Amino acid sequence: MKIKAVFYHVGNLLKVEAGLMALPLLISVIDADGNYLAFLIAIAALLALGFLLTRLGRKDAPLYAREGFTIVGISWLLISLFGALPFVISGEIPNFIDAFFEATSGFTTTGATILRDVEALSRSMLFWRSFTQWIGGMGILLFVLAFMPTTEARSIFIMKAESPGPKVGKIVAKVKITARILYAIYIVLTILLIILLSFKLPFFDSVTHALSAAGTGGFSIKNAGIAYYDSAYVEVVLTVFMFLFGINFTVFYLLLIGKVGQALKSEELRWYAMIVLVTTVMIAATCFRLYNSVGMTLRHAAFQTVSVMTTTGFSTVDFAAWPAFAQTLLIILMFIGACAGSTSGGLKVSRIVIYFKMILKEIKYSIHPHQVTTVLFEREPLDESVQKGVAHHFIAYLFILVLGTLLVSLDGFSFTTNFTAVLTTLSNIGPGLDTVGPLGNFAAFGPVSKIIFALIMTAGRLEIFPLLVLFSPRVWKYR
Numbered sequence: 001m002k003i004k005a006v007f008y009h010v011g012n013l014l015k016v017e018a019g020l021m022a023l024p025l026l027i028s029v030i031d032a033d034g035n036y037l038a039f040l041i042a043i044a045a046l047l048a049l050g051f052l053l054t055r056l057g058r059k060d061a062p063l064y065a066r067e068g069f070t071i072v073g074i075s076w077l078l079i080s081l082f083g084a085l086p087f088v089i090s091g092e093i094p095n096f097i098d099a100f101f102e103a104t105s106g107f108t109t110t111g112a113t114i115l116r117d118v119e120a121l122s123r124s125m126l127f128w129r130s131f132t133q134w135i136g137g138m139g140i141l142l143f144v145l146a147f148m149p150t151t152e153a154r155s156i157f158i159m160k161a162e163s164p165g166p167k168v169g170k171i172v173a174k175v176k177i178t179a180r181i182l183y184a185i186y187i188v189l190t191i192l193l194i195i196l197l198s199f200k201l202p203f204f205d206s207v208t209h210a211l212s213a214a215g216t217g218g219f220s221i222k223n224a225g226i227a228y229y230d231s232a233y234v235e236v237v238l239t240v241f242m243f244l245f246g247i248n249f250t251v252f253y254l255l256l257i258g259k260v261g262q263a264l265k266s267e268e269l270r271w272y273a274m275i276v277l278v279t280t281v282m283i284a285a286t287c288f289r290l291y292n293s294v295g296m297t298l299r300h301a302a303f304q305t306v307s308v309m310t311t312t313g314f315s316t317v318d319f320a321a322w323p324a325f326a327q328t329l330l331i332i333l334m335f336i337g338a339c340a341g342s343t344s345g346g347l348k349v350s351r352i353v354i355y356f357k358m359i360l361k362e363i364k365y366s367i368h369p370h371q372v373t374t375v376l377f378e379r380e381p382l383d384e385s386v387q388k389g390v391a392h393h394f395i396a397y398l399f400i401l402v403l404g405t406l407l408v409s410l411d412g413f414s415f416t417t418n419f420t421a422v423l424t425t426l427s428n429i430g431p432g433l434d435t436v437g438p439l440g441n442f443a444a445f446g447p448v449s450k451i452i453f454a455l456i457m458t459a460g461r462l463e464i465f466p467l468l469v470l471f472s473p474r475v476w477k478y479r
Contacts, residue, residue, distance in 0.1 A: 008057025106132030111218030111430030137215025218313030313430025345428030
């Protein structure tokens, strides 16, 4: 382990988090809500440790895959720990484990909450809560790569460890330029969403909900969520933008440079759109008797389908009261997630497609053992290493799902509550069913379960392995 490389990059990340915390600090000062001291203390702690680590580290220290995974795993745990400090110091979430859960849920864009009364929080804390989701959506380490001084060589290892999907590559030759392009697209889409929401919502409400939607996180500043506004316009705008943020950002780059045909040929995009469309129609057909009109039925069906599949977690209705068939469809979407290279969680559409193609390949091999078969994705043959990576990720995902469900069941809730709670945190969605449904939360779970959920959320956001490698003794050996 090249520990100086880890120190340097983690130190940079902590300094960036301190800088980002200046925005809610400004809101606190403007509102005179008394929380400015909480943000100042957190910023001071971040800067002190950040400068210490960068001083101990080396900018030009060698960086390989092992260091990349370690940097990402440690960084995401630290940003959640420090991100919890303003909640605790201000007294708005006095219990540190609860605050850690809430901060982790924000940064991992999960949207699960322990808060029974969200509206009791000050505007500065509400903003910080939503802002954590925007930061985590694209990835804070990607921000570091884009705008902080780093070595270009081998920084792709950090990008690969933090970015979701079975394959991660550069849009252009340099990692720094790739990161800047991705963030530029992300910022422009977020600003556009804020503008559109501002036609119907107060500006602060528009900003906070846009930040949550962009990160596909789902935190709302209202106890009733998006249903509070009861606006078809708001729901349609959010549905469209949640869908957009669930698309691989490489597609937006191709559109930006005029390669429209190549962008629309994306196999994953076509599958993603088809799943959303078919599921929306099926849920609407199932729930038609619950609403007054076809338009309202389609509106709720489309909103919840896109919200769950993109792992945003916004809700306008209590889908736990829907027929079992519609609930089952939503649970399936919780597994799938949206596209790789987006801000969404879940297994990702690309992996699901590859899973099925690998199964078909094995069926063909069983019938014709001497026939050479390949798995094609996006019109290209997939390397065996990618196929193995997809299979290993699926096994690890199921292992954490089963183990997590077993561990949190010690709190005595129903199987539906436990299973969907672990599934929704592992896929970074937010609401599940029963106790953790759209009208519920995670407050009733014990402190041990909340820590387990926080680790599961982090594992889900980082696609499992960057967190798991931290527990391997071999990673920490010097070579």
